[in-house]
Structure formats: structure tokens, C-alpha cells
Amino acid sequence: MARKKTEVTSNRGETLPVGAEADVVVAGSGPAGIAACLAARRRGMSVVLVERFPFLGGMSTQIPIATWPLNTAVETGEMDMPYDGILGEVLERLQKLGAIELKTVLRDGVERFVPIAGENDNVATSKWYLFDPEELKFLYFDMLHEAGVKLRVNSLVVDTVVRDGAVEAIVAETLTRREQIRGRIFIDATGSADIVARAGAPAVYGSGDNDGVPAGLIMPTSTTFRIAGVDTEHLDMYETAVIYEEHRRRGELNVPLEGLFWQVVCHGVIQIFGTRVFNVNPLDPENAAQGEMEQRRQIREIAGFLKKEIPAFRNSRLINTGVSVGMIGTRRIRGDYFLTQRDILEAKKFEDVIATGTYRLEVWEPEGTNVRFNHLSGTWYTIPFRCMLPRGLENVMVAGSAISGQYIAMATWAIMPMCYKTGQAAGTAAALCIQGKAAPRQLSVPLLQETLRRDGMFLG
Ligand SMILES: Cc1cc2nc3c(=O)[nH]c(=O)nc-3n(C[C@H](O)[C@H](O)[C@H](O)COP(=O)(O)OP(=O)(O)OC[C@H]3O[C@@H](n4cnc5c(N)ncnc54)[C@H](O)[C@@H]3O)c2cc1C
Numbered sequence: 459m460a461r462k463k464t465e466v467t468s469n470r471g472e473t474l475p476v477g478a479e480a481d482v483v484v485a486g487s488g489p490a491g492i493a494a495c496l497a498a499r500r501r502g503m504s505v506v507l508v509e510r511f512p513f514l515g516g517m518s519t520q521i522p523i524a525t526w527p528l529n530t531a532v533e534t535g536e537m538d539m540p541y542d543g544i545l546g547e548v549l550e551r552l553q554k555l556g557a558i559e560l561k562t563v564l565r566d567g568v569e570r571f572v573p574i575a576g577e578n579d580n581v582a583t584s585k586w587y588l589f590d591p592e593e594l595k596f597l598y599f600d601m602l603h604e605a606g607v608k609l610r611v612n613s614l615v616v617d618t619v620v621r622d623g624a625v626e627a628i629v630a631e632t633l634t635r636r637e638q639i640r641g642r643i644f645i646d647a648t649g650s651a652d653i654v655a656r657a658g659a660p661a662v663y664g665s666g667d668n669d670g671v672p673a674g675l676i677m678p679t680s681t682t683f684r685i686a687g688v689d690t691e692h693l694d695m696y697e698t699a700v701i702y703e704e705h706r707r708r709g710e711l712n713v714p715l716e717g718l719f720w721q722v723v724c725h726g727v728i729q730i731f732g733t734r735v736f737n738v739n740p741l742d743p744e745n746a747a748q749g750e751m752e753q754r755r756q757i758r759e760i761a762g763f764l765k766k767e768i769p770a771f772r773n774s775r776l777i778n779t780g781v782s783v784g785m786i787g788t789r790r791i792r793g794d795y796f797l798t799q800r801d802i803l804e805a806k807k808f809e810d811v812i813a814t815g816t817y818r819l820e821v822w823e824p825e826g827t828n829v830r831f832n833h834l835s836g837t838w839y840t841i842p843f844r845c846m847l848p849r850g851l852e853n854v855m856v857a858g859s860a861i862s863g864q865y866i867a868m869a870t871w872a873i874m875p876m877c878y879k880t881g882q883a884a885g886t887a888a889a890l891c892i893q894g895k896a897a898p899r900q901l902s903v904p905l906l907q908e909t910l911r912r913d914g915m916f917l918g
Pocket residue numbers: 485486487488489490491508509510511514515516517518523524525526527613614615616647648649650652679680681682783784785786857858859860872873874875877
């Protein structure tokens with residue numbers, strides 16, 4: 459790909475200073491963005507990461523979400539999720555820091571992490587990693603610094619400069635100015651396809667055509683919160699969840715999510731995932747504000763209920779809520795391939811596989827009060843490279859939750875372990891493209907696969 463001369467105006471005709479320039483520009487510091495940066499930088503590329511918040515980690519540190527699935531259906535013989543490549547490295551580093559533990563979750567009587575399984579979830583036992591999101595914030599800074607990735611935080615991507623189907627620069631709003639970040643390959647790891655949408659390429663908000671549900675639906679949002687001062691020594695978590703659910707079903711709690719999902723973070727502190735708000739549109743500021751308010755109302759209600767009704771919570775206090783509501787599936791791209799729930803359930807093996815996963819098909823029904831699960835039988839599904847290539851853009855790849863696929867199935871590949879994998883694939887592909895002077899669509903997929911395998915990824 460020929461490098462174009464420096465462009466100084468945005469699509470809206472503004473003159474913009476150049477804030478940074480690199481071979482590979484990554485937007486978004488969730489698991490996908492982190493892995494993309496490391497993969498590209500370790501292959502000798504200059505890399506700049508652009509993130510709107512002053513800390514890294516995406517939803518895992520913002521909400522925060524502290525669990526990664528390993529195996530979610532022990533009884534069916536489901537294969538463990540491969541913790542390969544950069545995902546495996548992050549796991550190892552967290553283990554060295556003493557910041558991650560493997561938990562076995564039983565259907566009843568559970569240590570530390572207690573979901574009340576949905577009625578359609580017939581699986582009793584699963585294995586999850588429970589990690590410390592605060593340590594992850596430190597670790598990400600360490601890893602990117604060690605690799606030599608240039609960081610730009612407090613930088614919200616608000617526009618792009620596009621010429622002949624190629625992005626020349628993204629435009630970031632910083633606290634003092636609007637500037638352009640120039641690059642040769644752009645990796646959109648914003649979780650909401652912000653670069654792609656700003657560049658005018660197809661990106662769908664909520665459900666669209668062929669999405670497995672009627673068009674125009676939005677998955678519910680949720681978040682987590684932490685309560686301290688809990689008598690965790692004497693807390694019967696399963697019994698508490700049962701009492702909670704009985705009250706909720708009697709209409710004494712105005713919270714639409716069935717059951718409480720929670721973890722003991724450390725002595726006296728628990729983290730709860732229990733809220734659900736429907737029809738929140740983060741792209742609409744007024745509607746988003748309503749959603750945030752409703753989420754916090756539910757948090758107060760749950761924390762208040764536990765304090766009043768459960769003796770172990772008598773001296774408890776709500777100490778932390780996420781920075782925002784969390785949503786799976788804001789915008790997704792329409793790419794060269796559209797991954798379906800059938801591909802996942804049938805564990806389809808694509809020739810252009812760049813990542814593998816075993817996580818069950820998780821469906822956050824747009825109007826449901828639970829999460830519905832369908833399990834894979836004993837093998838792994840694959841993510842094709844084509845899912846990361848947005849239609850209409852030549853030098854952009856999308857990694858993480860916003861890759862191209864059916865809305866109804868996306869929570870499956872949006873789990874963090876899968877996002878690291880597509881991130882690593884995108885970062886590696888970007889480096890190979892630049893080295894081979896090729897656009898992503900011209901890249902030799904066997905070369906990409908060989909390189910990913912050499913870097914420790916399991917592709918089957
Ligand atoms: C309530 C809830 C519970 C979940 N539970 C689990 C779980 O238990 N286990 C699991 O593995 N997964 C879980 N997930 C899913 C998982 O957290 C996300 O799908 C995953 O974090 C997506 O990773 P990502 O890298 O694609 O994007 P994100 O983690 O969303 O990161 C995107 C990053 O991009 C930044 N960004 C966005 N837009 C811009 C912009 N315009 N300019 C600059 N920066 C920008 C954001 O600030 C963020 O840092 C859950 C999700 C939700 C909502």
C-alpha cells in the first residue's frame with residue numbers, strides 16, 4: 459500500500475494538527491486493543507493506542523467485569539477454552555501477581571461465585587477465572603510500556619479522514635484540542651465500531667437484517683457494584699441468592715434480572731452483577747442518561763435489600779459502582795463474512811480461522827429477564843479472518859466484540875478471552891500487511907495462521 463501525503467483537514471474541513479503517527483493505530487484499550495497493540499509492536503511496528511479514558515482495560519476495568527470463562531459445561535465434556543497467545547500471557551502474569559484464581563461453580567452450594575442458573579441452563583458445573591481488575595489496570599500499562607507502545611489517553615475518536623476507501627487518520631478530541639492520528643493500518647477495538655461508523659462504512663446498531671431476532675432490538679444493559687463490610691465468614695451465598703429471588707419474584711424488588719450473580723472479592727467485600735435495564739441507547743445522550751439513572755436505582759435497591767434482609771450485610775456499605783452501564787453489542791460491522799449462531803453451535807471450522815473458542819452460545823434476550831445458553835458439544839468454534847474486515851474500507855480491521863456476526867450470538871465472541879484472540883490476530887495481520895506491502899484483504903491467510911501458531915495460538 460502506498461503511503462499518502464499528510465492530510466491536515468478532517469471530513470468536515472477542519473485543519474487539524476498531527477498528534478501522533480505510527481505504522482499501526484489502535485483505538486480502544488479493552489482486551490482486543492491491548493492484544494492488537496502488543497502483537498503489532500512485537501513484530502517491529504510503531505504502534506499508537508488511542509483511548510478515551512485515562513486508564514486502560516475497557517469493560518473489564520470500567521464496569522468492572524472480573525471473570526473469564528474456562529469451561530462452562532463440565533458435564534457435557536465441553537472442551538476448555540484455549541488460553542493461548544497473549545491471553546495466556548496475561549493469565550500467567552496475573553497468576554504471578556496473585557491476582558487471579560480458578561473457581562468451580564456448582565449449581566447449588568458454591569464457593570465465592572454464585573449464579574442462580576437459568577431454567578434453560580441444564581449445566582451444573584463450570585470453571586471460571588476470577589481476577590482483580592485493579593491489578594489488570596497496572597498490568598496493561600506495564601505490558602504496553604515494556605513493548606514500547608505509544609499511549610494517548612483522554613482521546614476520544616470523533617472522526618476519520620478517508621481517501622479512496624482508506625483511512626488516512628482518525629480524529630481524536632483531547633482535553634485541549636482536536637487532532638489527527640495518522641497511520642497505515644487502523645485497528646478498531648472500540649467495542650462499538652467507532653472508527654468504521656465514523657468512516658461511513660456499514661455498522662449496525664442493535665439488531666439488523668438476518669440477525670436472528672427482529673430488527674431494531676437492543677440487548678439489555680447491566681453493570682456490577684461492590685459492597686464492603688459484609689460478614690463473608692458467615693454468609694451463605696446460595697441461601698441469600700434464593701431469598702433474594704423469592705422476594706424479587708413476589709414483586710418486592712423492582713429489578714428485572716433473575717437471580718444474583720456475585721463473587722467474594724476479598725474478606726468482607728463482594729461484587730454483584732444483578733441489574734438489567736432495557737432499551738438503553740448509548741448513542742442517544744438523553745436516553746443514555748435515563749439508562750444510567752435506572753441502573754443506579756436498581757443498584758441502590760439491591761444493596762438496600764441485602765442490608766435490611768440478610769444478617770451478614772447488616773453493617774455493609776455500597777463502595778463502588780462501574781463508570782457506566784455495560785452493553786454487549788452497541789454497533790457491529792458488516793464484514794466480508796457474517797458469523798451466525800449456527801456456525802458457533804455447529805462448531806464450524808473455517809479455512810481462514812484466526813481464533814478458536816469453546817464458550818457456550820450466550821444470548822442476552824433483548825426483552826428477557828435472564829441470559830439463555832446453548833452449549834457446544836465437545837469441540838471448538840472458529841472465527842474467520844473475514845469477520846474482521848469491514849466492507850468498504852481498505853486498511854481497517856475490527857477486533858473484539860464489534861466483529862461481523864449475528865446479533866443474537868455475539869455475546870459468545872464478545873467475552874474477553876475471545877477479544878484478546880481477535881485482537882492478537884488483527885495486530886499480527888497489521889504487521890504482516892505492512893511488512894508485505896499488502897492491504898488486509900490481500901494478505902496471505904496461511905502466512906497469518908502460521909505466524910499466529912508460532913506465537914502460541916491454537917487454531918485447530
Ligand atoms: C454486564 C456485562 C457482563 C459481562 N460479563 C462478562 C464476563 O463475565 N466475562 C467475559 O469474558 N466477558 C463479559 N462481558 C463481555 C466483555 O466485557 C466485553 O464484550 C469485552 O470487554 C469487549 O472487549 P473489547 O476489547 O471489544 O471492547 P471493550 O472492553 O468495550 O473496550 C473498548 C475500549 O474502547 C474505548 N473506546 C470506545 N469508544 C472509543 C472512542 N470513540 N475513542 C477512544 N476510545 C474509545 C473504551 O473506553 C474501551 O476502553 C460482559 C459484558 C457486560 C456488558
